[in-house]
Amino acid sequence: MSSSAGFEPRPGTTRPRLTVVSGPSGVGKSSVVSALRALHPDLYFSVSVTTRPPRPGEVDGQHYRFIDKAEFDRLAGAGELLEHAEYAGNHYGTPRAAVEAALDAGRPAVLEIELQGARQVRAAMPGAQLVMLVPPSWETLVTRLVGRGTEDEALIAKRLAVAKEELAAESEFDKVLVNSDVQVAASELLTWVLADSFEQGRS
Numbered sequence: 001m002s003s004s005a006g007f008e009p010r011p012g013t014t015r016p017r018l019t020v021v022s023g024p025s026g027v028g029k030s031s032v033v034s035a036l037r038a039l040h041p042d043l044y045f046s047v048s049v050t051t052r053p054p055r056p057g058e059v060d061g062q063h064y065r066f067i068d069k070a071e072f073d074r075l076a077g078a079g080e081l082l083e084h085a086e087y088a089g090n091h092y093g094t095p096r097a098a099v100e101a102a103l104d105a106g107r108p109a110v111l112e113i114e115l116q117g118a119r120q121v122r123a124a125m126p127g128a129q130l131v132m133l134v135p136p137s138w139e140t141l142v143t144r145l146v147g148r149g150t151e152d153e154a155l156i157a158k159r160l161a162v163a164k165e166e167l168a169a170e171s172e173f174d175k176v177l178v179n180s181d182v183q184v185a186a187s188e189l190l191t192w193v194l195a196d197s198f199e200q201g202r203s
């Protein structure tokens, strides 16, 4: 199979690999994934659905598809989400069809999701590779989360508690990436997304 995006599968393989980027809130996942997109725009970047209200500057259909709980439940119930999770009081999920279509078209796909979702992808797609982005130190994470100024104190405390749990799951991941510098982390991530990019055929 040859793809319009120019990715060629290696002999004996079919679809490119799905890479899951996970890690605690405030670690810089979005910045690293944006930098990855700038390095390689032909990769497929999943747009999640969420019941969280948009933050200032977030665009519907670009950062997330913002939906209400009824629509979220409908999608989950219909099996249209590859994975989904509740995180800090809101619901998030990855639309399945778009990811499958990208992989079928030969484009390596990247999901930026939290830990419960990463575990579901691991179970559903054993060929996926899981990358955990970690901060250089716990203090850096606290400073980033507080400095972002997008959450109030109670929400920050909630996200920090979840962050502790997420960091404790490091050993479940294939690779751990320290985000000391966004560009450096994105370059490293790109090599992993492309390396051994095509998983074995399933038939």
Ligand code: 5GP
Pocket: 023, 024, 025, 029, 048, 049, 052, 083, 084, 085, 087, 092, 093, 094, 112, 113, 114, 115, 116, 117, 118
């Ligand atoms: P935020 O509200 O800060 O945008 O996202 C909160 C957390 O949800 C982040 O860790 C983010 O990576 C994660 N997230 C975003 N989209 C999805 C998704 O589709 N599924 C799951 N499981 N987590 C998601």
